[in-house]
Amino acid sequence: MSADFLVLCPFGLDVGLLTKATELAGETPVRVLVQTWEAEQAATFGAKLIHTLPDGCSVADEAQFAAWLAEKIPQWGSTVVLAPATVQLRGVMPLLAACLQAGLTADCTALTMDGDRLIQTRPAFGNSLMADIRTVSPVQLATVRPGTFRPLPRPVQDPVITPETPTPDRRVRQLEFLPFTQGTPLSQASVIVAGGAGVGSREGFEKLETLARKLGGALAASRNAVDAGFAPYRCQVGITGVTVCPDVYIAVGISGAVQHLSGMSGAKTVIAVNSDPKAPIFDYADYGIVGDWEAVIDQVLEELS
Numbered sequence: 490m491s492a493d494f495l496v497l498c499p500f501g502l503d504v505g506l507l508t509k510a511t512e513l514a515g516e517t518p519v520r521v522l523v524q525t526w527e528a529e530q531a532a533t534f535g536a537k538l539i540h541t542l543p544d545g546c547s548v549a550d551e552a553q554f555a556a557w558l559a560e561k562i563p564q565w566g567s568t569v570v571l572a573p574a575t576v577q578l579r580g581v582m583p584l585l586a587a588c589l590q591a592g593l594t595a596d597c598t599a600l601t602m603d604g605d606r607l608i609q610t611r612p613a614f615g616n617s618l619m620a621d622i623r624t625v626s627p628v629q630l631a632t633v634r635p636g637t638f639r640p641l642p643r644p645v646q647d648p649v650i651t652p653e654t655p656t657p658d659r660r661v662r663q664l665e666f667l668p669f670t671q672g673t674p675l676s677q678a679s680v681i682v683a684g685g686a687g688v689g690s691r692e693g694f695e696k697l698e699t700l701a702r703k704l705g706g707a708l709a710a711s712r713n714a715v716d717a718g719f720a721p722y723r724c725q726v727g728i729t730g731v732t733v734c735p736d737v738y739i740a741v742g743i744s745g746a747v748q749h750l751s752g753m754s755g756a757k758t759v760i761a762v763n764s765d766p767k768a769p770i771f772d773y774a775d776y777g778i779v780g781d782w783e784a785v786i787d788q789v790l791e792e793l794s
């Protein structure tokens with residue numbers, strides 16, 4: 490028996506998540522909820538049944554939005570509901586799970602199917618192991634960290650577009666939503682320059698940021714670098730940070746701990762710079778440079794300018 494997928498992206502389309510849903514759904518059409526301006530893009534990434542919310546529609550009352558979804562989902566016949574683990578949907582999904590009496594697995598890092606059951610993989614027990622979770626309720630809910638799956642466009646197949654009008658918020662009003670504006674968000678960057686404890690200082694990270702900017706990419710960091718105050722938490726890649734899948738990931742002064750690797754294992758090409766030839770990151774890297782990070786990065790910056 491196949492599952493009916495619904496991908497909830499009312500606050501911004503997650504093309505990677507939609508790609509994964511389309512892959513798991515096989516021949517069954519994938520349903521998506523997006524704002525009207527994203528309908529065309531949703532079709533490009535495999536959505537067949539597209540429900541649209543008016544552009545700019547903000548859903549500030551999470552409980553009310555969850556109740557509206559709980560009414561729609563049985564009508565649509567969706568049995569697997571996926572959503573990106575964004576700030577807003579992290580609030581909506583537990584409420585929706587309660588309304589539907591359904592199981593919810595948050596922050597999945599991998600998804601597979603076993604018949605009509607979704608196998609949801611996520612870190613467990615203080616991130617010491619990866620658990621495969623099977624939900625037993627008829628409707629299965631999961632959130633996935635943005636950037637976990639690589640987007641793959643598909644040929645468009647006559648999508649069916651249905652405008653939706655959820656009831657306006659009564660109790661809560663959204664005055665303003667300030668999106669992240671400082672350069673490319675990590676989860677969308679195609680080039681990432683990531684620094685570790687080996688970089689040794691905030692000034693060192695400023696140099697890495699210069700390189701990231703010259704390459705049109707974003708700056709990232711290991712947890713030890715963040716803990717040392719060299720970079721802000723929003724830069725942290727790994728099991729307790731952001732998950733990324735860039736084309737190129739340049740790991741500078743990073744040892745290659747499993748908790749870090751799990752956040753960047755989707756990178757296409759990994760280049761490592763480390764002074765220790767035995768650093769575990771070299772087992773993982775496509776290209777490795779053994780040497781002092783600053784000497785190497787200075788040389789690269791000089792080449793680029």
Ligand SMILES: Cc1cc2nc3c(=O)[nH]c(=O)nc-3n(C[C@H](O)[C@H](O)[C@H](O)COP(=O)(O)OP(=O)(O)OC[C@H]3O[C@@H](n4cnc5c(N)ncnc54)[C@H](O)[C@@H]3O)c2cc1C
Pocket residue numbers: 615616617684685686687688710711712713714725726727728729730741742743744745746747748749752762763764765768780781782783
């Ligand atoms: C529950 C839990 C969750 C965690 N979550 C995360 C997470 O989300 N992300 C994460 O990154 N970590 C996480 N960690 C921590 C993780 O286990 C590692 O401790 C951390 O990733 C190591 O960071 P690092 O590679 O920067 O530092 P280190 O392991 O100290 O490595 C520094 C590296 O720099 C190299 N180096 C030193 N000097 C130079 C130089 N001059 N030039 C070049 N190279 C140099 C060294 O050879 C070394 O390989 C977590 C740990 C736990 C227990």
